[in-house]
Amino acid sequence: LMTILSISCVDFNDPKFHPRNEYNEWLAKKKPDGNFDELLASYNEKRAHSQFRLCASCHGMSGEGNHEVKAPSIAGLPDWYIFAQLKKFNAGVRGKHPHDEPGLRMAPMARMLKEQDMAHVAHFVSQIKSQALTKLVHGDVEHGKQLYAPCEACHGAAAEGNKVLNAPPLKHASDWYLVAQIKNFQKGVRAGDPSRDPIGASMAPMANTLTDDQ
Numbered sequence: 001l002m003t004i005l006s007i008s009c010v011d012f013n014d015p016k017f018h019p020r021n022e023y024n025e026w027l028a029k030k031k032p033d034g035n036f037d038e039l040l041a042s043y044n045e046k047r048a049h050s051q052f053r054l055c056a057s058c059h060g061m062s063g064e065g066n067h068e069v070k071a072p073s074i075a076g077l078p079d080w081y082i083f084a085q086l087k088k089f090n091a092g093v094r095g096k097h098p099h100d101e102p103g104l105r106m107a108p109m110a111r112m113l114k115e116q117d118m119a120h121v122a123h124f125v126s127q128i129k130s131q132a133l134t135k136l137v138h139g140d141v142e143h144g145k146q147l148y149a150p151c152e153a154c155h156g157a158a159a160e161g162n163k164v165l166n167a168p169p170l171k172h173a174s175d176w177y178l179v180a181q182i183k184n185f186q187k188g189v190r191a192g193d194p195s196r197d198p199i200g201a202s203m204a205p206m207a208n209t210l211t212d213d214q
Contacts, residue, residue: 036083039119048124051117054109055125063128065174067136070102072177076130078161081168082122086110090118093196097189130172137175147214150206166199182207 055074059065063075074082087110088094095107113121148159154167161169170178184190185207191200 036080036119036122039083039116040079040123042116043120043123045124047117048120051113051121052124054112055121058105062131063125064131064133065177067174067176069105070177070180072174073130073133073172074125075128076172077126077168078163079119079122079126080163081161081166082125083119084166086113086118086122087115088197088200093193094190094200097192099187100184100189103190133172133174135175137179143214147210182210186210 056063058069058071059074060071063073065071065073085094089103089107089110090113092107094100095103095105095110097103110118151159154165155161155170156167159169159171161167181190185200185203188204191197191202191204194201
């Protein structure tokens, strides 16, 4: 897992039986969780900033993340993606597996927020400018580029993400966090129940094509 900085999205249930164009049409029908736009209509930056202080205790005031407490960088992530993940933590879809210690710490934080607050905090975080992160993972960049090729279908050639496909950007993500999540998808620690998280579970098959040294 040390030479690739991302993974691809495939249909958890039946992806390999679909041609690429049919698969993309299927995935495009899966919408992000929640009525985000409606909740954001009453956005209050002052309140969102106040609530973000809770997040900053682990993720940092600039959303830069903190490897020591396994809190990833979140600055500049799209609001629709942050909102979807907060809802998953809030509902116990994420942060419930006993081997997901960082997730177990995150879940009660998310449960402190109402749905509207989640939307507002998500938007606030999305407005924080992403910054260069310290590289903690070292591998063969060229080999990683080759391994990333299948991931482009969802996450983009520049890892810019694709909202239509519910695929988040990965280019500003903490490298150690990407490795950790690949392993979590492989072991079923994340999205282990496709009935509750079909979009997240769609990552598992591709994660399982990678070995530890990739």
